[in-house]
């Protein structure tokens with residue numbers, strides 16, 4: 599039995615197989631519409647979500663399976679004090695696979711250690727968000743044709759942004775990747791990722807504050823939201839929240855093939871006027887999230903259709 603806690607749980611060959619499967623699903627979804635007949639996915643979400651939970655549920659429904667779960671810990675027995683370990687022991691009796699989001703770093707890992715079914719980390723605190731990373735990599739690979747040789751700008755909340763942490767971990771394994779880290783001083787990438795991931799893998803990077811200064815250098819701009827829920831005080835959040843706003847004017851500084859990704863939800867960091875720019879692919883990215891999660895469910899349940 600296999601779980602997914604981190605994007606590094608799959609090596610690059612396994613990821614390539616998963617992306618090829620996702621592209622086959624995209625090309626011919628009907629061929630997979632009964633692949634999970636009789637299987638059940640539990641979505642245990644202790645933290646709010648729109649995309650991750652609903653795309654997991656859409657993925658399982660598209661595969662012919664069923665879904666059950668909770669979208670709010672207040673409506674689960676966690677509100678009565680039940681531990682994650684006990685919850686997953688029980689969920690193991692009801693479902694074949696579980697996607698779990700939790701505000702505490704490591705909670706899905708605790709679940710996986712007490713589970714009889716595959717557990718997928720659907721986001722744990724400020725730590726990791728591996729299925730967002732699968733989505734991001736699939737989007738880049740499908741639209742750019744490669745995962746190597748790219749200059750990638752990561753902009754916004756690089757301190758608490760788990761999608762950024764997971765994406766960096768995954769991308770350093772591809773050739774000729776370099777990063778431009780764009781953030782205010784207070785929201786810089788944590789030292790442990792700069793030291794243990796970027797420097798340890800000899801990946802070139804630079805850190806800047808102004809987005810305008812680097813737009814022309816980028817193959818890809820990954821925008822992130824300043825996350826209100828990760829701040830300890832409202833004052834700091836208010837000071838940071840509109841630090842970056844990508845608008846049409848800034849987009850004129852970028853090359854014609856530069857793609858803009860965002861894990862969403864977006865608040866103010868991308869002006870709505872940018873949505874009509876063909877380089878803005880964040881809604882396409884959300885669609886790729888369904889194909890990525892369909893491929894992941896099939897892989898973890900060891901179901902082969904092809």
Ligand code: CP
Nearest residue numbers: 647648649650861862
């Ligand atoms: N990208 C992402 O994780 O979105 P949700 O919080 O809506 O799931």
